[in-house]
Amino acid sequence: MDFFQVFIELAQSTVRLSTPLILAALAGLFTERAGVFDIGLEGKMLGAAFAAGCVAYITQSVYMGLLAAILVSVLLSLVHGYASITQRGSQIVSGVAINFVVAGSTVILGEAWFRQGGRTPALSESGRFGAIQLPFADAVRDVPILGQIYSGLLSGHSPLTYLAFLMVPASWWILYRTRFGLRLRAVGENPGAVDTAGISVIWLRYRAVICCGILCGIAGAYLSLSAGAGFTKGMTAGKGYIALAALIFAKWRPKNILFACLLFGFLDAFAIRYQGFAFPLIGKVPVQLMQALPYILTVILLAGFIGKAIPPKAGGVPYVKER
Amino acid sequence: MSVPHAKLPAWAEYGLIPLVNLAVAFLISGLVVLIVGESPLEAAYHMINGAFGRGEYIGFTLYYTTTFIFTGLAVAVAFHAGLFNIGGEGQAYVGGIGVALACLALDRTLPWYLVFPIAILGAAFFGALWAMIPGWLQAKRGSHIVITTIMFNFIAASLMNYLLNKVFKPLGSMSLETRTFEAGGQLPKLDWLMSIFGLSVGNAPFNISFLLALVAAFGVWVLIWRTKLGYEMRTMGHSPAAARYAGIKEAKIIVITMMISGGLAGMMALNPIMGEQFRMQLEFVQGAGFVGIAVALMGRSHPAGIIPAALLFGMLYQGGAEISFEMPSISRDMIVIIQGLVILFAGALEHMFRPAITRLVIGLSPKTRDVAATKGA
Numbered sequence: 001m002d003f004f005q006v007f008i009e010l011a012q013s014t015v016r017l018s019t020p021l022i023l024a025a026l027a028g029l030f031t032e033r034a035g036v037f038d039i040g041l042e043g044k045m046l047g048a049a050f051a052a053g054c055v056a057y058i059t060q061s062v063y064m065g066l067l068a069a070i071l072v073s074v075l076l077s078l079v080h081g082y083a084s085i086t087q088r089g090s091q092i093v094s095g096v097a098i099n100f101v102v103a104g105s106t107v108i109l110g111e112a113w114f115r116q117g118g119r120t121p122a123l124s125e126s127g128r129f130g131a132i133q134l135p136f137a138d139a140v141r142d143v144p145i146l147g148q149i150y151s152g153l154l155s156g157h158s159p160l161t162y163l164a165f166l167m168v169p170a171s172w173w174i175l176y177r178t179r180f181g182l183r184l185r186a187v188g189e190n191p192g193a194v195d196t197a198g199i200s201v202i203w204l205r206y207r208a209v210i211c212c213g214i215l216c217g218i219a220g221a222y223l224s225l226s227a228g229a230g231f232t233k234g235m236t237a238g239k240g241y242i243a244l245a246a247l248i249f250a251k252w253r254p255k256n257i258l259f260a261c262l263l264f265g266f267l268d269a270f271a272i273r274y275q276g277f278a279f280p281l282i283g284k285v286p287v288q289l290m291q292a293l294p295y296i297l298t299v300i301l302l303a304g305f306i307g308k309a310i311p312p313k314a315g316g317v318p319y320v321k322e323r
Numbered sequence: 324m325s326v327p328h329a330k331l332p333a334w335a336e337y338g339l340i341p342l343v344n345l346a347v348a349f350l351i352s353g354l355v356v357l358i359v360g361e362s363p364l365e366a367a368y369h370m371i372n373g374a375f376g377r378g379e380y381i382g383f384t385l386y387y388t389t390t391f392i393f394t395g396l397a398v399a400v401a402f403h404a405g406l407f408n409i410g411g412e413g414q415a416y417v418g419g420i421g422v423a424l425a426c427l428a429l430d431r432t433l434p435w436y437l438v439f440p441i442a443i444l445g446a447a448f449f450g451a452l453w454a455m456i457p458g459w460l461q462a463k464r465g466s467h468i469v470i471t472t473i474m475f476n477f478i479a480a481s482l483m484n485y486l487l488n489k490v491f492k493p494l495g496s497m498s499l500e501t502r503t504f505e506a507g508g509q510l511p512k513l514d515w516l517m518s519i520f521g522l523s524v525g526n527a528p529f530n531i532s533f534l535l536a537l538v539a540a541f542g543v544w545v546l547i548w549r550t551k552l553g554y555e556m557r558t559m560g561h562s563p564a565a566a567r568y569a570g571i572k573e574a575k576i577i578v579i580t581m582m583i584s585g586g587l588a589g590m591m592a593l594n595p596i597m598g599e600q601f602r603m604q605l606e607f608v609q610g611a612g613f614v615g616i617a618v619a620l621m622g623r624s625h626p627a628g629i630i631p632a633a634l635l636f637g638m639l640y641q642g643g644a645e646i647s648f649e650m651p652s653i654s655r656d657m658i659v660i661i662q663g664l665v666i667l668f669a670g671a672l673e674h675m676f677r678p679a680i681t682r683l684v685i686g687l688s689p690k691t692r693d694v695a696a697t698k699g700a
Contacts, residue, residue, distance in 0.1 A: 039473065083671035083672050087671070087672050087674055087675050089671035089672055089673065090670060091671075092407055092409075092469050093407075093666060093667075093671040094667065094670070094671035094672075096409065096616060096663075096666055096670075097663045097664070097666035097670065097671055098667070099663070100613070100659050100660070100662050100663025100666060101659075101663030101664060101667065102663075103656070104656040104657060104659030104661075105355060105656075105660050107654065107656040108359060108652075108653065108657055108660065109359070111654060112358070112359040112652050118656075238477060241473055241474075244470070245474065248470060286485050286489070288481040288482070288484050288485040288488075289485070292477060292481035292482070295477045296478060298470070299460070299471055299474045299478075302460070302464075302466035302470060302471060303464040303466050304464050305464075311467070
């Protein structure tokens with residue numbers, strides 16, 4: 001079962017690589033469904049990863065690190081909210097600005113505080129999220145197929161990974177089965193109607209932006225506390241943009257987000273594992289093409305060649321109560 | 324909202340408000356310098372000295388300025404048509420192909436003044452091509468230009484990485500770059516211009532593409548405010564519905580605007596490739612496409628504002644290098660922070676100080692107060 005073992009390993013790294021994408025894409029889902037576009041996912045994740053790395057190192061507590069990550073990410077979200085909801089500025093411009101401010105300040109502050117070339121010091125075991133071994137994972141390891149799937153694929157991930165996968169149905173439930181979710185979606189489609197019903201558009205959008213901050217914070221914490229052992233300069237490396245692509249690719253729906261992120265995670269895992277691998281019929285695929293594939297797929301989808309991605313109607317438009 | 328809606332005089336609209344926004348951005352940057360434990364005043368001194376202290380420094384400052392004029396104009400042209408082109412980075416990168424092809428093919432046979440126009444056309448062509456696709460997709464297929472241009476930045480990075488690896492890299496070379504161009508692929512420096520002011524350009528790569536940038540800025544002004552096409556672009560930017568009603572072909576304008584924007588971004592590649600390195604390297608754009616966003620916002624999308632804004636960022640880039648030399652804890656990433664803050668305050672939060680300034684300006688000048696009063700009555 002050599003082939004099967006390879007498959008399990010590939011699936012395992014797919015799950016690992018798609019975890020931050022799922023969290024960040026769900027974060028984007030909350031704000032964009034409320035009508036606030038957010039291309040600052042990248043910056044928020046980076047800021048959160050940095051905060052997590054710093055605080056987890058200083059306090060030697062992984063939970064304080066996670067908390068700090070969420071706090072920083074929510075603060076950045078509130079800046080975005082203030083600019084785009086209260087001040088009715090351009091949401092795109094605000095997102096771009098946040099990405100730059102964070103990209104610069106994480107390096108400057110990291111260098112000033114730790115002097116390790118923009119990195120935070122490596123975290124010990126207590127400062128990181130360890131892998132969770134599901135019960136009996138070791139016992140069934142030798143059982144063919146089912147045991148291998150259980151112990152090799154389902155078991156042994158970071159708690160944040162399990163959280164990310166749980167957040168998919170949870171987000172669906174919040175958005176589609178609660179009053180808050182209904183209003184949040186309504187405010188992204190027709191804020192005027194929500195306002196007429198006597199519900200504050202501004203407060204709803206702020207809450208959506210805060211939800212986004214929390215999820216982005218967890219995504220960032222995953223990078224520096226689980227995937228890595230500390231923060232490294234620019235460690236998001238475009239993951240925020242891939243998450244944004246996944247969100248659009250998923251047509252702003254929670255279930256699709258899971259699959260889109262798994263697909264993009266798989267492409268990443270595959271590209272890492274099979275650099276210079278010769279495919280039957282196609283031959284060698286340049287690694288650069290594999291890296292660009294998520295972006296190319298998103299462009300093709302956006303162009304309406306595979307289905308049609310229709311964004312929330314009021315997305316990107318600041319709400320003006322009365323002229 | 325009880326904000327007076329009176330129109331501000333031009334000096335306040337185009338001078339005071341951007342200055343206040345800029346001042347706030349710099350104040351917060353100063354706070355970051357304080358947090359790092361250095362003196363903001365000392366940093367400012369090193370910055371200004373590093374940017375203007377010597378002829379060579381000024382040459383470097385103007386070299387960066389050249390780059391930012393191109394990318395700033397690119398973003399501004401798209402802004403006028405209501406399009407946000409975040410793809411300047413990718414378009415400049417792909418524009419490099421045009422420059423590299425022209426230089427690699429002709430540098431051994433033709434003098435620079437014949438290669439230069441061909442390289443300009445090549446850069447503009449490839450940049451325009453890379454911007455045309457998102458433009459076409461927005462015009463015909465309704466995909467959002469912001470998202471597509473972001474995606475195209477990443478695709479461009481992968482594409483260029485591949486091309487430098489497989490096509491442009493000379494045999495046996497390890498580093499990802501083309502061969503060094505001969506004399507035909509090297510632009511002359513503008514030492515004569517500097518020597519008029521009694522300065523020496525030294526090692527600074529201040530070259531003739533600076534003049535091209537100034538010509539481009541004038542060209543953009545003519546295009547936007549003195550041609551039918553520019554009028555149609557502005558109409559669409561102000562009100563797409565009005566443009567449609569007036570019979571302006573929306574799809575055509577979007578595609579043409581994006582091609583002009585991409586062409587300008589692509590021409591940025593001339594400066595580092597033909598003017599400084601004399602070869603195309605990996606990542607030669609170095610974020611200049613993104614700086615263009617800040618420059619266009621600062622300069623209020625007007626060439627007369629873009630040139631000083633580009634000079635400001637040129638100063639930040641050159642002076643920032645000097646700061647990191649003198650104060651090691653402030654690396655060049657400080658500029659990225661300032662750039663972000665400028666985008667935030669001059670772009671997303673541009674209306675934050677407007678009510679207060681409007682009240683102040685109208686309160687100060689009796690003439691506008693009367694106008695506001697009659698309007699209110």
